[in-house]
Amino acid sequence: MGDGAWDVDRFSSGLTAGLVAALAGGRDALSLARALTGCAMAAEAVCSERPMACAAGCPHCCVLNVSILLPEGMVIADWVQERLSPPALGALRERLAAHCCWVRWMEDEERITKQTVCPMLDTAGRCSIHPVRPLVCRAVASLDRTSCREAFNPIITDEVRLVPADLLRQAAFDAAFMALAQALRHHGLDDRSIELGAGVLAFLDGPECRERLLCGGRLPGALWQ
Numbered sequence: 115m116g117d118g119a120w121d122v123d124r125f126s127s128g129l130t131a132g133l134v135a136a137l138a139g140g141r142d143a144l145s146l147a148r149a150l151t152g153c154a155m156a157a158e159a160v161c162s163e164r165p166m167a168c169a170a171g172c173p174h175c176c177v178l179n180v181s182i183l184l185p186e187g188m189v190i191a192d193w194v195q196e197r198l199s200p201p202a203l204g205a206l207r208e209r210l211a212a213h214c215c216w217v218r219w220m221e222d223e224e225r226i227t228k229q230t231v232c233p234m235l236d237t238a239g240r241c242s243i244h245p246v247r248p249l250v251c252r253a254v255a256s257l258d259r260t261s262c263r264e265a266f267n268p269i270i271t272d273e274v275r276l277v278p279a280d281l282l283r284q285a286a287f288d289a290a291f292m293a294l295a296q297a298l299r300h301h302g303l304d305d306r307s308i309e310l311g312a313g314v315l316a317f318l319d320g321p322e323c324r325e326r327l328l329c330g331g332r333l334p335g336a337l338w339q
């Protein structure tokens with residue numbers, strides 16, 4: 115789809131209305147997961163034919179902060195719980211907890227310098243949760259691998275390091291993220307965003323967060339500290 119043919123405001127309002135209607139039928143885990151999938155597919159449809167340099171095994175940008183909406187944390191937690199053995203799940207929990215402590219209060223510049231690699235990255239540099247990866251991750255599409263390698267090189271420099279990126283993809287997924295947050299808010303559900311590791315851990319660590327989210331309660335503030 116060409117940039118000129120796409121209207122972000124129309125896309126946002128249409129997607130928000132669709133998500134509000136989809137969640138009107140039920141606020142259970144399945145409805146939230148379906149709404150999230152629909153949200154990602156709608157944004158992907160805007161930009162699926164466009165070129166990108168990103169590919170499996172090219173993880174340079176996977177050191178940056180990733181914010182997710184709470185249903186994303188719930189869906190990712192369910193996905194890994196269904197697929198990982200108890201020891202592998204235990205190891206992931208430990209990596210998530212250690213990463214949360216490590217990156218707390220870090221800005222992206224420091225994350226690059228310290229190479230705070232995402233705990234969801236596998237040993238081959240691929241996203242281990244690719245089918246359910248966050249909307250924020252889907253929003254990123256570099257147009258040049260070399261620029262990425264240089265921009266995320268952990269050297270300290272005053273130079274401005276830019277990566278040419280697909281701005282239409284960014285706009286579509288940003289709009290999708292906001293539309294989902296608005297639909298959650300409309301139905302009285304917790305619409306806050308949270309750091310990826312903390313959000314996934316919250317739903318892995320017990321049923322309380324899931325119950326609270328689905329009942330329209332607020333998740334504990336301690337998760338954000």
Ligand code: SF4
Pocket residue numbers: 175176177180232233234235240241242243244247248251
């Ligand atoms: S969730 Fe996947 S794509 Fe996103 S930062 Fe982590 S490894 Fe990279």
